[in-house]
Amino acid sequence: MPPVREALSRDRVVAAGVAVADTEGLAAVTMRRVAAELDCEAMSLYHHVPSKDALLAALADEAARLVVQEAAAITADDWVDAVRRRCLAARDVMVRHPWAAGLLAAQQQSPPSSWALYEQLVGTLTEAGFDDDLAHRAIHSLGSMVFGFSTELFEPDGGDSTPDPEIMATMAQHMPNLARMAASVVHEVDGALSVCDTRAEFEFTLGLVLDGLERERVRRATA
């Protein structure tokens, strides 16, 4: 009779890491916790992953791979639409796996799967008439957006709807512009009041960048 448990493998270790990160946060991704997920001991993981940092790098690569996978299915008429939809697909992955953006940003070496992403992107842009320099800049612009769009950075309270009234009062006093703006743009989301609809704001910024890139492309083409 073969062993009752499925054999470990690098892929299973990475998958377990993703599962733990998704359900309990990145901080819960410890060798012991991942091992427990696979019903084995921590040290067994080292037969498939050289270290915890390498496991985290593999998680980052997995996130990029998911983006590549989604992005590959996208078809569009013009480059703006193609790139916009790819960026939105990337953002979807970042939202589904909240650990992904931070982890990708923390890698010293960009994961191989992210290269595939850039290859797709540069291909699209080149085909649309971008010179290499502009394509390069476009990658930086879009990359900083997708990976850097910080969902919570501006939200005064992190989802908690218990704003200390004293703090709010002094804030309104010392930050009149911010207070007025926050009161003005508040809107309803899922039945709860919220200042930010990050999806809409992401699309807005994306539009700015894509618009500017197209304008620059035309400028260079006619120069």
Next chain:
Amino acid sequence: MPPVREALSRDRVVAAGVAVADTEGLAAVTMRRVAAELDCEAMSLYHHVPSKDALLAALADEAARLVVQEAAAITADDWVDAVRRRCLAARDVMVRHPWAAGLLAAQQQSPPSSWALYEQLVGTLTEAGFDDDLAHRAIHSLGSMVFGFSTELFEPDGGDSTPDPEIMATMAQHMPNLARMAASVVHEVDGALSVCDTRAEFEFTLGLVLDGLERERVRRATA
């Protein structure tokens, strides 16, 4: 005779944390290491900060405070210039303190000092004729840029100039566009070859965003 060592204080603890992070990286910021910097024991720090996470949050706030400090001194004629210079000042802080961007992005609650930053920004934009909605979007666009601009994300090797030729060869084969682009935009920096001049790329993206925001402002004003 008074005690020979200066008394601890929250400010001194935070300053020591910044010093350690600057010289040895964020990972070296442990309670014991910071305590050693102050010539005391780890547990003594808990009289001034409630936990390590709180210390890290204080470091993030300190980084934002540095930005506010630099940004307050900036004067400019039009809003574009004012905001551009403030963003560049913020980026300078991120470059001087490489731990800052990641730490700020990791905070669940945005640090108080970052509110001050947004207040400055909204004030400038409002004065320039932005409505509250557009100012709000502008903050998200610029914030995602400043905090998210990832310096190394696209660099194939993290500064190491030992690109495995085998990997490079297969990469060139599977990623023709990327390989061509990389070869085309390579340039010299500090006597070393490099693909990316992140400062220039930051300014380019910043220009795109500022341009788009000004265009949108005019569009709304004349609508």
Next chain:
DNA sequence: GCGGACGACCTTACGTTGTAAGTCGACCGT
């Protein structure tokens, strides 16, 4: 059939981390 090499997994153990709990001494108002 069988010995022995090998590889996947487990056990044990060490150093480091964050921090709870308790101790000690210096200062301060009375």
Next chain:
DNA sequence: ACGGTCGACTTACAACGTAAGGTCGTCCGC
């Protein structure tokens, strides 16, 4: 003088990453 308070130190523990070595099932040459 003296108890209270408070800041720093000491001790201790659980959880972490991982080095070193052990165990056991599987397969290969004979």
